Amino acid sequence: MKQKRIRLRIARGWHRIGKTLAAPMIAFAAIIIISGGIVLPLWFAATRAPAVYGVVVLTVSAAALTVWLLGKFRRHSHGSSHQRRRSGAVWIATGLAAVGAYATLLVYSYTGLAGALPLLAALVASIGFAAGGGSTGRE
Numbered sequence: 001m002k003q004k005r006i007r008l009r010i011a012r013g014w015h016r017i018g019k020t021l022a023a024p025m026i027a028f029a030a031i032i033i034i035s036g037g038i039v040l041p042l043w044f045a046a047t048r049a050p051a052v053y054g055v056v057v058l059t060v061s062a063a064a065l066t067v068w069l070l071g072k073f074r075r076h077s078h079g080s081s082h083q084r085r086r087s088g089a090v091w092i093a094t095g096l097a098a099v100g101a102y103a104t105l106l107v108y109s110y111t112g113l114a115g116a117l118p119l120l121a122a123l124v125a126s127i128g129f130a131a132g133g134g135s136t137g138r139e
Helices: 002-048 050-076 081-111 113-131
Strands: none
Touching: 002 050, 050 081, 081 113
């Protein structure tokens, strides 16, 4: 009877050691595989078609930023009715920021800084105007 408990304890100990060592190894392997799946196609596109690479990276980055911002604003917009009323201006400012930043990056990548500066100034002004809310002065 004692030997069975000792064997079970030994087996449990090796099981814990295996789980402890396996989790980081599996995570490490997953990171390498996922990174390779992302980096290798991007490297191939960057070396073979740089213009396509630039547009794809900017589009994916803008989409990821938009999804992140929408999720963040949805989580924070659940509150009083006053917060919901003001969130309309925040949504408009967020949309303007995403579209304007993407357009500014595209113009900058094709024309340079001189072409992007006026668009950037318009973007900053429109975001400030949209986030300013109504003209009542209460906010």
